[in-house]
Amino acid sequence: MTERLVVIGGDAAGMSAASQARRRRAADDLEIVAFERGRHTSYSACGIPYWIGGDTTGPDALIARTAGEHRERGIDLRLGTEVVDIDTAAGRVRNRDAEGREQWTGYDHLVVATGAIPVRPAVPGIDAPGVHGVQTLDDGERVLSTLERPGVRRAVVVGGGYIGVEMAEALLKHGLDVTLVDRAEQPMSTLDPDMGRLVRRAIEGLGVRVVSGAAVSAVLTGDDGRVRAVATDDAEFPADIVILGVGVRPGTALARDAGLPLGAHGGLLTDQAMRVRGHERIWAGGDCVEVRNLVSGDLQHIALGTHANKHGRIIGTNIGGGYATFPGVVGTAVSKVCDVEIARTGLKESHARRAGLEYVTAVIESTSRAGYYPQAAPMTVKMLAERGTGRLLGLQIVGREGAAKRVDVGAVALTARLTVDQMTGLDLGYAPPFSPVWDPVLVAARKAADAVAADIRAR
Amino acid sequence: MTERLVVIGGDAAGMSAASQARRRRAADDLEIVAFERGRHTSYSACGIPYWIGGDTTGPDALIARTAGEHRERGIDLRLGTEVVDIDTAAGRVRNRDAEGREQWTGYDHLVVATGAIPVRPAVPGIDAPGVHGVQTLDDGERVLSTLERPGVRRAVVVGGGYIGVEMAEALLKHGLDVTLVDRAEQPMSTLDPDMGRLVRRAIEGLGVRVVSGAAVSAVLTGDDGRVRAVATDDAEFPADIVILGVGVRPGTALARDAGLPLGAHGGLLTDQAMRVRGHERIWAGGDCVEVRNLVSGDLQHIALGTHANKHGRIIGTNIGGGYATFPGVVGTAVSKVCDVEIARTGLKESHARRAGLEYVTAVIESTSRAGYYPQAAPMTVKMLAERGTGRLLGLQIVGREGAAKRVDVGAVALTARLTVDQMTGLDLGYAPPFSPVWDPVLVAARKAADAVAADIRAR
Numbered sequence: 001m002t003e004r005l006v007v008i009g010g011d012a013a014g015m016s017a018a019s020q021a022r023r024r025r026a027a028d029d030l031e032i033v034a035f036e037r038g039r040h041t042s043y044s045a046c047g048i049p050y051w052i053g054g055d056t057t058g059p060d061a062l063i064a065r066t067a068g069e070h071r072e073r074g075i076d077l078r079l080g081t082e083v084v085d086i087d088t089a090a091g092r093v094r095n096r097d098a099e100g101r102e103q104w105t106g107y108d109h110l111v112v113a114t115g116a117i118p119v120r121p122a123v124p125g126i127d128a129p130g131v132h133g134v135q136t137l138d139d140g141e142r143v144l145s146t147l148e149r150p151g152v153r154r155a156v157v158v159g160g161g162y163i164g165v166e167m168a169e170a171l172l173k174h175g176l177d178v179t180l181v182d183r184a185e186q187p188m189s190t191l192d193p194d195m196g197r198l199v200r201r202a203i204e205g206l207g208v209r210v211v212s213g214a215a216v217s218a219v220l221t222g223d224d225g226r227v228r229a230v231a232t233d234d235a236e237f238p239a240d241i242v243i244l245g246v247g248v249r250p251g252t253a254l255a256r257d258a259g260l261p262l263g264a265h266g267g268l269l270t271d272q273a274m275r276v277r278g279h280e281r282i283w284a285g286g287d288c289v290e291v292r293n294l295v296s297g298d299l300q301h302i303a304l305g306t307h308a309n310k311h312g313r314i315i316g317t318n319i320g321g322g323y324a325t326f327p328g329v330v331g332t333a334v335s336k337v338c339d340v341e342i343a344r345t346g347l348k349e350s351h352a353r354r355a356g357l358e359y360v361t362a363v364i365e366s367t368s369r370a371g372y373y374p375q376a377a378p379m380t381v382k383m384l385a386e387r388g389t390g391r392l393l394g395l396q397i398v399g400r401e402g403a404a405k406r407v408d409v410g411a412v413a414l415t416a417r418l419t420v421d422q423m424t425g426l427d428l429g430y431a432p433p434f435s436p437v438w439d440p441v442l443v444a445a446r447k448a449a450d451a452v453a454a455d456i457r458a459r
Numbered sequence: 460m461t462e463r464l465v466v467i468g469g470d471a472a473g474m475s476a477a478s479q480a481r482r483r484r485a486a487d488d489l490e491i492v493a494f495e496r497g498r499h500t501s502y503s504a505c506g507i508p509y510w511i512g513g514d515t516t517g518p519d520a521l522i523a524r525t526a527g528e529h530r531e532r533g534i535d536l537r538l539g540t541e542v543v544d545i546d547t548a549a550g551r552v553r554n555r556d557a558e559g560r561e562q563w564t565g566y567d568h569l570v571v572a573t574g575a576i577p578v579r580p581a582v583p584g585i586d587a588p589g590v591h592g593v594q595t596l597d598d599g600e601r602v603l604s605t606l607e608r609p610g611v612r613r614a615v616v617v618g619g620g621y622i623g624v625e626m627a628e629a630l631l632k633h634g635l636d637v638t639l640v641d642r643a644e645q646p647m648s649t650l651d652p653d654m655g656r657l658v659r660r661a662i663e664g665l666g667v668r669v670v671s672g673a674a675v676s677a678v679l680t681g682d683d684g685r686v687r688a689v690a691t692d693d694a695e696f697p698a699d700i701v702i703l704g705v706g707v708r709p710g711t712a713l714a715r716d717a718g719l720p721l722g723a724h725g726g727l728l729t730d731q732a733m734r735v736r737g738h739e740r741i742w743a744g745g746d747c748v749e750v751r752n753l754v755s756g757d758l759q760h761i762a763l764g765t766h767a768n769k770h771g772r773i774i775g776t777n778i779g780g781g782y783a784t785f786p787g788v789v790g791t792a793v794s795k796v797c798d799v800e801i802a803r804t805g806l807k808e809s810h811a812r813r814a815g816l817e818y819v820t821a822v823i824e825s826t827s828r829a830g831y832y833p834q835a836a837p838m839t840v841k842m843l844a845e846r847g848t849g850r851l852l853g854l855q856i857v858g859r860e861g862a863a864k865r866v867d868v869g870a871v872a873l874t875a876r877l878t879v880d881q882m883t884g885l886d887l888g889y890a891p892p893f894s895p896v897w898d899p900v901l902v903a904a905r906k907a908a909d910a911v912a913a914d915i916r917a918r
Contacts, residue, residue: 047831047891061831305896306889327884334888343888372506372520408887409867415885416875425786426874428867429793429802430765432506437764
């Protein structure tokens, strides 16, 4: 008998699940229906700042696979259709199309891939014209349309995380005066403050005004109702456009209403096969779930396309009769703002402390290439290692070209639970255009190993 | 009582050992004497092609630490002084200075760091003026001086390995007609032939004429005694300059004469602390030793500055009263020729077979960045995984900017003995400027894992 897979959410996780299930099971064995409330599927939200900044065209270029392509592959994709109810007892969802027509659709397998919702600070004026999130392709269109308005020359970016700094770069490219207003002590609070300070210095060097430790208290509007400034407790920052980059939270209202289990961060809880806990036929992945951090052991909410794609593929494999699992993450993230590259993996200091892990740190300066090679660019590498055992706990890098992807060495080392002492012997690629004879990660590992030994001696 | 450390060879391994021992033991505790028969210390041989190509200045820029700097740090460095005899029974070496004066110098610890010797094919004319190796700074000076001669416009590079292809690039930059004559089936025989073919195509695209499967039978000279052509069995290639890049062998004649143990590749055999086997007070490191390949279990001879530096540091730590070991290598190497990046780690197919390891392979095409991001460059990734277990055995990458250093993920995975299936879950850095949402290494791991599974099913 033909089974039916219902997918809620037509982006990375949902459509990867659908595609992978389709690859493994033919249409007469598995019918696949996917509901997406928006107008687009399978797009790269991570690409939106680069589209706005003019590095890439959009929005079509950001769409990995169109609705038509999905349909050609035998996925009954319904755009503009929202799922408003999940009836887990009966195994059906209530879907509502753009005209408000509702129907119940039964499922044998359900994939919840409802993504994340941008946080909007609950302050007066936040919904004024000219205040934009940057999560959907429609957001991108709206930002570009605001930027085309006459007299738009001052931008305030609220939030100093990945989206915030990437949008700061995009707005600089439009020639705007950019102010970054951030609640944290330093931008990029996924890094330790000492490393965040390097990012701050770098983006200030690009001409961005950085205001840290400042919470937005209101968005002020002019006579035309449009945004004119962003207010904090202490100051007002004139703004013709405001970009919100204050993070996202799991989009799990629907799941919560259906009684599906949520974690402390509001994300769905799944097992390693990405099955929702306690629900044999319901799967979840992408920005709406919590994932296990393999270093801290904690559950976290991390909205990142690469995880969503992995989740989707794993879910599709399992629904398709195969077997795959997602063991967890180590918290790797890379970004850039103009030519400044930023990377982190594992735990930062506060996270390690919260996990009850004691650590030593090492910070070193090195270069991306042999010192005598052209364009050898400086980079700062910070490493955290567990006291006593010397196990790598975290790696942070701030540098220029050639810096960020070095963090992958740390990501693999964390997965394999290597010690920093073991890391000093790693056979990393060396040639003058690619690395000093001691790769910066090895130099950091050496210093971290020394710190571990010194700490043991000092006990 | 003050001990004496004698170091033979003033380059990476020897001077790293000396420096590290000095850091740990004061001059009244350890006297350090280092003999170097050449005129320079601690220089980057790997940088010579880039100096010749004009990417960097030379030779001073290639010297990491001058003789004067070493002496200031309390190392009695004697340039132009050759060690001609090691008397292991008495614990002394016979050294001969530039004027031919000899003396015996006793040691409590001896470090043999005599490096490697470029292979010179034993063919007529090989010593003619205009035929150059590229191992020492003096070689670099001589190549540049030949290039300055009037009428030098055709170059033949003998050997298609790292030095060969890097020198091909350097000579192109001087505007020469470059022919690469190589005995192997494809250039870069550290890669499998299918990947070497990509390198061949790329360097042919740069304007280099590549002649494979051709052994040099003679170097032909003109009336002036200088090189005029390189002959193979089938053909003659006109040449105003000839560069030898046919590899190196361990420089162990001195060690052999002293009865120190050599392996099948002619390199010194050491334990993991880099102590010469059977000799409590003698250490060896760098290009004159054999190293354990952790994947195949074999001993290999790999001349690479990054290993030499590690060896030296380990030896110096151990002589200095600490404890450090060199567990082995996984065979990582990266290189580039113009904008073509080449990387490998682990075993290539023929090496795996020789080690008795059966494997499956996967080859994929991907890009260095998200497809929509500017300068997303194509790359080809090949992976070898062990049959049955799925353990990663090797990784090869040929691409453009952003390709080569991705091999480090494989280097760490090989060290940690990860399976390709485990690798599919690696939390590698993702953002559009740095990677597609599935990093090329992950795509290759997925395909390799599929190949492992298919092979198991097909048994």
